[in-house]
Amino acid sequence: MSDTPIFDHFFIEADPDQVTGERRKAKEMKRSAWWKNRLGEGRCHYCGGHFSPNALTMDHMTPLIRGGRTSRSNCVAACTECNRNKRNLTSDAWKNYLEATKGQNNA
Numbered sequence: 001m002s003d004t005p006i007f008d009h010f011f012i013e014a015d016p017d018q019v020t021g022e023r024r025k026a027k028e029m030k031r032s033a034w035w036k037n038r039l040g041e042g043r044c045h046y047c048g049g050h051f052s053p054n055a056l057t058m059d060h061m062t063p064l065i066r067g068g069r070t071s072r073s074n075c076v077a078a079c080t081e082c083n084r085n086k087r088n089l090t091s092d093a094w095k096n097y098l099e100a101t102k103g104q105n106n107a
């Protein structure tokens with residue numbers, strides 16, 4: 001009856017070649033002054049907590065596998081806990097996690 005879309009819009013799988021290319025770009029970006037400045041700020045984009053630069057990782061807000069790009073607007077510093085949670089949670093559960101942690105580190 002209805003035209004069911006083949007892909008759930010949350011789960012568009014990117015072209016593997018594109019993902020490989022974007023991963024390579026991410027590696028280069030990690031060496032950039034821009035990224036070192038981000039790390040130097042020592043702040044997790046998601047929970048707002050303060051961390052030492054080596055406790056932060058580069059996170060793609062829109063994951064590469066979902067068509068995200070390695071760009072300054074899509075790459076943020078995230079603490080390992082947020083990074084791990086983001087990977088494991090569904091987008092709804094992740095949003096709830098963000099709501100729950102919001103403000104906790106601003107005391």
Ligand SMILES: [Zn+2]
Pocket residue numbers: 044045046047048049078079080081082083
């Ligand atoms: Zn965090």
